[in-house]
Amino acid sequence: TLNEIQEYLKDYKLFYPPDPTEKNCSIGGTIATNASGARTLKYGSTRKWINSLLIVLPDGEIMKLRRNEIKAQNFIMSFSTQSGKNYSFKLPEVSIPPVKNAAGYFIEKGMDLIDLFIGSEGTLGVIVEAELKLLDQPEDLISLVIFFENFDDAYEFVDRSRRIKKEKKFSLLSPRALEFFDNRALKFLSHKFPNVQGKKFAIWYEQEVYQENKDEIIDQLSNLILECNGDLENIWFAFNEKEINDIKEFRHAISALVNEYISRNNLKKVGTDIAVPSNYFKEFYNFCCESCRLNLIDYVGYGHIGNDHLHFNMLPKDKIQNELALDLYLEFCKKAVEFGGTISAEHGIGKLKRKYFELMYPEKVLKEMFEIKKTLDPNLILNRGNIFPERFYDEK
Template sequence: MTTEGIQPFEARFEDYLGDESKMTGQAVSISFPETQEAVRAIVREMAGNSIPITVQGGKTGICGGAVPLSGHILNLSCMNRILGLRKTGGEYFLRVQAGVRLDELKKQLYKKSFETQGWDEESLAALAAFKQDNAYFWPPEPTETSATIGGILATNAQGICGYLYGDTRQYVEEIVLIDGRGSAITVPRGEHKIHDPEWILPASESFAVNPELLKLPQDADRIDLYLGSEGMYGIIVEATLRLTKRPREIWGVGFFAELQDNLFRFAEELRRAVYKEGTAAIAAIEYMDKTTLDHIRELKKVAAKLQGLPPVDEKYAGMIYIELHGEQEGDIETIAERLMELAGKCGCDEEFTWALSGAQDIEKMRAYRHAAPESINIALEKARRLDPKITKLSTDITMSKQNFGDLLTLYQQDAKDCGVEFAIFGHVAGNHVHVNFLPKNYEEYLAGKKLIEKWTICSAWDGGVVFSEHGVGKLKKELFQLVTDHKVLSHIRKIKNAMDPTNVLNAGNWFD
């Protein structure tokens, strides 16, 4: 190997063989490039030798997308610089490298303080204006704040506040990606719509994307083809993010009920109604079942970040967390009062309700929500010590047309019949909850896996979205191929071949 920065894989790099999916792999080399030029050189060398490349960021994915099956690991964690800022039409746009972590981005935006070495005059002028302006933030809020921007864009992850702020794609103005030839391609938003018959793929003389076949909306932009594609068509190395004004007031309210049906009724009422008052609105509605609360209770015994909230009695069947954003405290208070009234009518405990506001207290609430997957992963790791073949086993299905209680009752009954412990948490909007299995042995693991296959097929038939924000990766590629029409799969392969002719980028994801 001749390219600078490529290192033989050694035991000290062992942590880079896995991600949060609990799957592990193998590799022969690894690199930590700091510039897109370095990435291009590495890709060219690997493509020239037909060596597979697995792209990594924060390794927070749960579908095994960042797990190498062989070949080279291209880890982008050292591409962690913020490159510039511009102000256009009253909006701010921040240019970042793909390895910038979400928690670091949030911190620097909050403090309005950046390392500006190498910034041009336009960026420095925009920063001067930015410091005198309102507070701004980037709306996507995935649960795992150590995720990198590149990974968030690769899976189109949006997190709990997508209920108010919508799809992550709309907050991405431009990307720079490296294709399978090692060529850099800049893709700005607004240059081409995918439905434009004159637009063909970069590096292709004739191949055009069929948006109808891929079920892309009429207004889909060319950039949207790459966002959520899990690096199969190219490696995102830079992105320009569209910022939005941070709400002056943020409240978090946690509701608890002793009866599960009361929580189901409350959730369904929330799904049907629209709660807005002046500038205030609901930003997030999150559900956690009893098993999830039990696991968080165990984690709280050793996790300092969870100590700021009162203990949750074991009598509660679950929790619904609601976050409110707005400019005026009075507007938020009005919505909160309506929610308290509705929760009481639905049978939630009016004597035990969490109501917090301010940045520090909201972080406590979000830490509690983050403890849901964290505590489940800890429990799963215990089973993996007995059998390393066990991996993360969870759903990512959105079934917006169903009744919330009916859907969760179906999940629960099927899972109980399956005989495997499970926990359910996730987004009430769209009925996008995650059923997490906690098998005690490989036999139970296979039973849970078969049940998820059943749910995935049924959901696909009923018009649900079966891969919503976690991606496909390696763990779910069989499901992906099972529920995706062969014409669509063939078209995806053609796009892949046009962008990555030697098939080195993230080999083993989506397809064998």
């Protein structure tokens, strides 16, 4: 599992950057889904951290893929397996959204073949072995939760933190995680973490530091918090490893608490996994909130705001509200696509989001993606129903 790998690496002062919330997930599963997590802001998703894969194709052919060894010629991908069997197919000439994205196959002109299998949701082959790229453990971390009175100030802090990180002008600030909690998420969390009782909006900020620059970074961060009207007096600051882990548990607890509430009250959750370009995030979040308020549907908002990736969970109280929530979910997906975003930033399409995936690309592009599957899996035996609509399987 991911947790076993990370624990093993501690003895060697190394770590594997991808950090999805579920620590007991399998490494193969994280590769098949191109898993991500809070550290995606700095390190990207799983794709960046895979050096090689050993894959068994549906027909039993075996191939060892090493990064940078097999690349498409423009949009034509050709390769051979260990036995010498040849494969060739055309990639769709399409641009995938310029945001954190886990919807459908990764497609890019001149792309590396290994990246096609990463995030393919088990539809193209079975991953049996992987070589991971590792990094030295950081010397130290600063981790803190900052509270704001309104969403605009919270997002201003996020946006300025990212711009400073990108421009690196006269600043040491370089967050590796920026996570968001709205007032409704904090209300859920306050039952387990009383220090957030009554707070409106919160941002979890985490950064790797060295001892010699830690104090200067904290000073620069404090100034930025003040400039963005953050509550400097009530910051939840982690001073040791236990407290750093407590803040991580705070971030991970929101999903569990929402699910417990759903189960306890025999309700259904309708939750988004949407990311949009940063210039549209505020408008998109406000659109979601206002839509729910107008329809009297309760909701909880949180997510990986550093990547403009929102988990917006609607909590309908009955069957009528559930139908309304599903209608709103469709509208949220349409709005995300209109803004140039994705309907799935990290969870993938699976079987439940197939109809929403069709909002992102013309049917021609989806069928070209499906042709890739048919080339590698001519009998269509691997994970039937994932990603593609059922009608594609029935067409001759």
